[in-house]
Amino acid sequence: MNYSKRFIWLFAMLLSVSIAGCGGGKSPILGSNTAPPTGTPPPGSSTPGTPNPSCAVGVTIPTVTATNPTNGNPAVPTSTTGIANNGTLVSATFSMAMNSSTINTSSFTLAPAGGTVLAPASIAYNASTNVATLTTAAALLPGTQYNAVIYSTVTSAAGTPMSCPIAWSFTTTTPASTGPAPVNLGLATTYGIASAAGVTNTSTTPLSVVNGSVVFDPTATCNAVAVPGGSGTAGMGTCGGSPPTVNSGTVVTPTYPDTTTANAVMADLKTAYNSITPANLPGATVLGCGTIGTGGGAGSGIGCAGNATLPPGVYISATNSTIGVTGTLTLDGKGNTNSMFIFQTPSALTTAAGASGAPGSTIVLINGAKASNVFWQVGSSATIGTYALFQGNILADTSITMGTSSSSCGRLLAGAITTSGAFTFDTSDVSVPGNPSAPSTCQ
Numbered sequence: 001m002n003y004s005k006r007f008i009w010l011f012a013m014l015l016s017v018s019i020a021g022c023g024g025g026k027s028p029i030l031g032s033n034t035a036p037p038t039g040t041p042p043p044g045s046s047t048p049g050t051p052n053p054s055c056a057v058g059v060t061i062p063t064v065t066a067t068n069p070t071n072g073n074p075a076v077p078t079s080t081t082g083i084a085n086n087g088t089l090v091s092a093t094f095s096m097a098m099n100s101s102t103i104n105t106s107s108f109t110l111a112p113a114g115g116t117v118l119a120p121a122s123i124a125y126n127a128s129t130n131v132a133t134l135t136t137a138a139a140l141l142p143g144t145q146y147n148a149v150i151y152s153t154v155t156s157a158a159g160t161p162m163s164c165p166i167a168w169s170f171t172t173t174t175p176a177s178t179g180p181a182p183v184n185l186g187l188a189t190t191y192g193i194a195s196a197a198g199v200t201n202t203s204t205t206p207l208s209v210v211n212g213s214v215v216f217d218p219t220a221t222c223n224a225v226a227v228p229g230g231s232g233t234a235g236m237g238t239c240g241g242s243p244p245t246v247n248s249g250t251v252v253t254p255t256y257p258d259t260t261t262a263n264a265v266m267a268d269l270k271t272a273y274n275s276i277t278p279a280n281l282p283g284a285t286v287l288g289c290g291t292i293g294t295g296g297g298a299g300s301g302i303g304c305a306g307n308a309t310l311p312p313g314v315y316i317s318a319t320n321s322t323i324g325v326t327g328t329l330t331l332d333g334k335g336n337t338n339s340m341f342i343f344q345t346p347s348a349l350t351t352a353a354g355a356s357g358a359p360g361s362t363i364v365l366i367n368g369a370k371a372s373n374v375f376w377q378v379g380s381s382a383t384i385g386t387y388a389l390f391q392g393n394i395l396a397d398t399s400i401t402m403g404t405s406s407s408s409c410g411r412l413l414a415g416a417i418t419t420s421g422a423f424t425f426d427t428s429d430v431s432v433p434g435n436p437s438a439p440s441t442c443q
Helices: 002-023 186-190 232-236 261-275
Strands: 064-068 073-076 089-094 108-112 122-126 131-135 145-150 166-172 191-201 209-211 213-222 245-247 250-252 313-316 323-325 327-332 341-345 349-351 361-366 374-378 382-384 389-391 393-396 400-402 407-409 423-425 429-431
Touching: 089 145, 108 131, 186 191, 186 261, 191 209, 191 261, 191 429, 213 232, 213 261, 232 245, 232 250, 250 261, 261 393
Parallel strands: 073 166, 191 213, 191 423, 209 245, 209 429, 213 250, 313 341, 323 349, 327 361, 341 374, 349 382, 361 389, 374 393, 382 400, 389 407, 400 423, 407 429
Antiparallel strands: 064 089, 089 131, 108 145, 122 131, 145 166
8 A cells, every 4th residue: 555655656746747848848858947147048949930849839828920030040130220229129929919027038038149148128018919029238249140039937918828938049240341441530529510610590499409519710600799619508609699509518719718629629620531532532432323312313323212222331422523412311331330431522512401391311320320430521512401311420621501400410510621611500400429418319
């Protein structure tokens, strides 16, 4: 009798271990439900749409039916367009409604192969689509395999757990090139506006805004009124009753804060300008049309309407004269946040005007491209059209004019060479990329 009881007890213990193998996910064959410190998928995990034969399936047992990026994808961008800090979206679609509280940083992980699990910016679940999305806090590394895992601690809305972990992998792209070397602005780096011949600002409200510093040299006037210099908006003086707002910046003149700073800033601007002219940076790719963007010249020439997405590089006007931008011009960083774009315009730069809610010209940055790494060298003057959405830094020989309600994520530096170079704006916004007062997307 005692022998029989011991046998029954031993059989029950073995049976409980066997049952726990899949349902509890603790089996060394099927993998642990606890996220490891490294990104190694648990042994025995299923891949999306292909369950491990050892894992239970059924209409009440949730699983992952699709992912983005897909399993085995060899060419995933290192960042997703529009995501803060160049982060990347990784998502999984479940076969049924899920309990969102079980989808968290412990149950949904991403890590480089052999590396540590990333701390994501967020993990969210969309109940209407049954999609869980992990958003990384920064761009992924180029040319790197990443492993994503969803552990079987996640449960359906009814409380049923996945029978086994789901794991998939993908590899990020390796940028072919970062383009030209960085442009050194020197002391001009923190300045949103530079002018050699003063500023004109209309009285239209809301008044224009500069997120960054302003430098005047040699003429320090705003609406023909002397500019005293100083911190913030007060540094612009009365400006004839229409001073632009200056956030997180200082207004520098030939006499404020001293008699040397303004001249030194303009000297560094001139050096930067000269460094990217055709004479000092030869070999640029010739644009296919005089007017680029989706509304530009017809055809598939470089930058033209049928080919308006450009990789990193140095580009020069098709006519060795002017560059116009109409419609949308997209600059593709190819997954590299250090990618550089330089546009050489021996004469004028003009972007098309539009209307409220319908800009005539827009510059879009994708896959790691940043406004701080886009430069427009302008041999005469630049005009940003009404309601245009501009990105990049303009270094102009002479003047810069911003149309009504236009905006620029990028420095607008006039008078790099010619002392008659003035700056004009009208209910416009200018931001130094990364300035504390600039929009968070302006980098």
